[in-house]
Amino acid sequence: MKVRSYLALEGISVVFPTVNGPFTAVENIDLSIEKGQFVTLIGHSGCGKSTLLNVIAGLTKPARGVVFLDGETVDQPGPDRAVIFQDHSLLPWLTVEENVRLAVDKTMAGKSRAERKDWVRHNLELVHMAHAATKRPGEISGGMKQRVGIARAIAMQPRVLLMDEPFGALDALTRASLQDTVMEIQSQLQTTVVMITHDVDEAVLLADRVVMMTNGPAAGIGEDLPITLERPRDRIEAAELPEYYHARHAILHFLHQRYSNPLDEAA
Amino acid sequence: MSVSPVKLVETVAGMLPEYVSAAQSAEIIRHPSAPKEEAKASMSAPPVKARPAWLDRMNDIGATVLPSLLLLALVLGFWQLACSGEGATLPSPSKIWTESHEVIVHPFKGVTFDTGGMHIQDGGDVGIAGHVLTSLGRVAYGYGLSAIIGIALGVLIGQSRTAYRALDPFFQVLRTIPPLAWLPISLAIFQQAGPSAIFLIFITAIWPIILNTATGVQNIPQTYRNVAKVLALNPFEYFVKIMLPATVPYMFTGLRIGVGMSWLAIVAAEMVQGGTGIGFFIWDSYNSSLLTDTIVALVWIGMTGFALDRLVAFIGRRISRA
Numbered sequence: 001m002k003v004r005s006y007l008a009l010e011g012i013s014v015v016f017p018t019v020n021g022p023f024t025a026v027e028n029i030d031l032s033i034e035k036g037q038f039v040t041l042i043g044h045s046g047c048g049k050s051t052l053l054n055v056i057a058g059l060t061k062p063a064r065g066v067v068f069l070d071g072e073t074v075d076q077p078g079p080d081r082a083v084i085f086q087d088h089s090l091l092p093w094l095t096v097e098e099n100v101r102l103a104v105d106k107t108m109a110g111k112s113r114a115e116r117k118d119w120v121r122h123n124l125e126l127v128h129m130a131h132a133a134t135k136r137p138g139e140i141s142g143g144m145k146q147r148v149g150i151a152r153a154i155a156m157q158p159r160v161l162l163m164d165e166p167f168g169a170l171d172a173l174t175r176a177s178l179q180d181t182v183m184e185i186q187s188q189l190q191t192t193v194v195m196i197t198h199d200v201d202e203a204v205l206l207a208d209r210v211v212m213m214t215n216g217p218a219a220g221i222g223e224d225l226p227i228t229l230e231r232p233r234d235r236i237e238a239a240e241l242p243e244y245y246h247a248r249h250a251i252l253h254f255l256h257q258r259y260s261n262p263l264d265e266a267a
Numbered sequence: 268m269s270v271s272p273v274k275l276v277e278t279v280a281g282m283l284p285e286y287v288s289a290a291q292s293a294e295i296i297r298h299p300s301a302p303k304e305e306a307k308a309s310m311s312a313p314p315v316k317a318r319p320a321w322l323d324r325m326n327d328i329g330a331t332v333l334p335s336l337l338l339l340a341l342v343l344g345f346w347q348l349a350c351s352g353e354g355a356t357l358p359s360p361s362k363i364w365t366e367s368h369e370v371i372v373h374p375f376k377g378v379t380f381d382t383g384g385m386h387i388q389d390g391g392d393v394g395i396a397g398h399v400l401t402s403l404g405r406v407a408y409g410y411g412l413s414a415i416i417g418i419a420l421g422v423l424i425g426q427s428r429t430a431y432r433a434l435d436p437f438f439q440v441l442r443t444i445p446p447l448a449w450l451p452i453s454l455a456i457f458q459q460a461g462p463s464a465i466f467l468i469f470i471t472a473i474w475p476i477i478l479n480t481a482t483g484v485q486n487i488p489q490t491y492r493n494v495a496k497v498l499a500l501n502p503f504e505y506f507v508k509i510m511l512p513a514t515v516p517y518m519f520t521g522l523r524i525g526v527g528m529s530w531l532a533i534v535a536a537e538m539v540q541g542g543t544g545i546g547f548f549i550w551d552s553y554n555s556s557l558l559t560d561t562i563v564a565l566v567w568i569g570m571t572g573f574a575l576d577r578l579v580a581f582i583g584r585r586i587s588r589a
C-alpha cells in the first residue's frame with residue numbers, strides 16, 4: 001500500500017446539476033499536501049478553486065474521488081477543517097469574543113470555563129484583536145473582522161486550515177498587514193493550510209507551494225510550483241530575490257498566457 | 268397659522284421650523300464672504316443664544332407632538348360644530364363627556380389591586396379599564412398560544428422544503444378567513460364561550476407569525492449555515508445559536524402584526540363570550556343605545572392596541588440588540 005500524504009485528494013470530480021444538464025466543475029484532481037505545508041491555490045474566477053476547497057471542508061460532496069486527512073476519509077464538515085470565508089461570516093449578534101467563544105465552546109467542551117475563556121483571549125491576542133473583544137462585528141472594520149475570522153478558525157485547533165480568498169475584499173494596505181499576521185501565526189502553529197487567492201504576490205509570499213488551476217469547466221491542476229524562500233519572509237526583501245521574481249513570473253505566465261481569462265477570450 | 272408656536276419659515280432648504288432657519292440665516296449673514304478658517308472658528312464658538320438643554324428637548328417633543336395635538340383639536344372642534352344640531356345622528360364630543368361621564372372618569376371601577384395581584388369584580392358592573400384588562404387576559408392566552416405554535420410551525424416550513432410545499436397553500440387560504448367567519452365553527456367545536464373566544468384570537472393571530480418566521484428561516488444566509496456546519500453544531504445548538512438570533516427580526520414582524528390582529532379579533536370573540544371584556548362592553552352599550560359609551564370604548568380599544576403594538580416592537584428591539 002502506498003503511503004498517503006497528510007491531506008490527500010484522490011481523483012476528485014465535482015459535478016453540479018444545472019438546467020442545461022450536469023456541469024463538471026473540477027475533474028479528476030489529485031493533490032497531496034504534507035503536514036504543516038502552506039499551499040496556495042490560484043486560478044481565474046470560476047475555475048473551481050472554491051469548489052475544491054469546499055470538498056476538503058466537506059461542504060460539497062464530490063461526484064467521484066476521496067479526500068483523506070491523516071489516513072481517514074472526509075465526508076462531512078467538521079471543526080478539524082476550519083474554514084475562513086471571504087465574507088468573514090461572523091455572527092453579527094455576538095461580540096468578537098463571543099464569536100470565537102462559540103467555536104471554542106464546541107471544540108473544547110471538556111475544558112473548564114476559565115480555560116476556554118483564556119483560550120479565546122489567547123487567540124484574539126494572536127491576531128491582535130484582544131482590544132476589541134467586546135465590540136460587535138458591525139462596529140469594526142473589514143480587516144478587523146477578518147482577523148477575528150482567523151482567530152475563530154485557529155482557536156478550533158484545526159488539522160487543516162482552509163482559507164477561501166480571505167483577503168479578497170480588503171484594500172492593499174490592510175491586506176498586507178493581515179498577510180504578515182498570517183505568516184506570524186503560521187510560524188508559531190505550523191498548521192497545514194490551503195488558501196485560495198487571486199493575488200500573485202500573496203500566493204508567492206505566503207506559500208510553500210503554489211498550485212495553479214486550469215480554467216473550467218472540468219478544471220484541473222495545471223502546475224505545482226514549490227516556493228523555497230527562507231522564512232521568516234519580509235515582503236520587501238523577498239520581492240528582490242531572484243527566486244521570488246521567477247516564481248511570480250511563472251505564475252503570471254501561466255495565468256495570462258497559457259490559461260488566459262476565459263472571459264477575456266470570449267470578449 | 269399663528270396658533271402654532273413652531274412657525275415654518277421658507278428658506279433655501281425648503282420649509283423649516285423657525286428656530287432652525289433663524290440659526291442658519293444668522294450664520295450666513297454674519298459670514299457672507301468670510302474665509303474658510305474664520306467660518307470654522309465660528310462653528311466651534313458658542314451659539315448666539317445659548318439655550319438650556321431641557322428647553323431644546325421640550326422644543327423637540329413639542330415639534331413632534333404638537334402637529335398631532337393640533338389636528339386632534341381641529342377634528343374635535345369640527346365634530347362639535349357638525350354634531351351640535353338638533354337632528355345629529357352622532358353625539359358631539361361635549362355630549363359624550365356629559366352622558367358617559369361615569370365611564371370616562373371612573374375606568375377602574377370594580378378593579379382592585381392588592382398584594383395578591385389584580386381582582387376584577389364579577390358581573391357587568393365594572394369600569395371600562397376592567398373590561399379592557401379582562402380582554403387583555405384573553406388576548407394573552409390566545410396570542411401566547413399562537414406565538415408558540417406559530418413560531419414552531421414557521422420554523423418547520425422554513426426548514427423543510429417538503430413541509431413548506433405541503434402546508435403553505437393551506438396557510439395562504441386559511442389566513443384570509445376573517446375572525447368572525449370562524450365564530451360558528453369555533454362555537455361548534457368548543458361548545459363553550461371561553462375556549463372558543465380564545466381559539467378565535469389564536470386562529471386570527473397565528474398566520475402572520477407562521478409566515479414571517481418561515482421567511483426569516485428561509486433567509487438565514489448560507490454563510491451562517493456553513494459556519495454551523497464547520498462547527499458541527501447539533502440541531503439544538505443550531506436552533507438556539509444561529510436560527511433564533513438570525514430570525515428574530517422576522518419573527519417580531521410577524522408577532523407585531525399578530526398582536527394587532529389578535530386585538531382586532533377580540534371584539535368578535537367577546538360578542539360570543541358575553542359578560543365581561545371590551546368587546547362585550549361595546550355590544551352591551553349598543554344594545555342599550557348608549558352610543559356615547561361605545562365611542563369611549565373605541566378610544567380605549569385604539570389606545571390599547573397601539574400600546575400592545577409598541578410593547579411587542581419594544582421587546583423585539585431589546586431582544587435583537589441583546
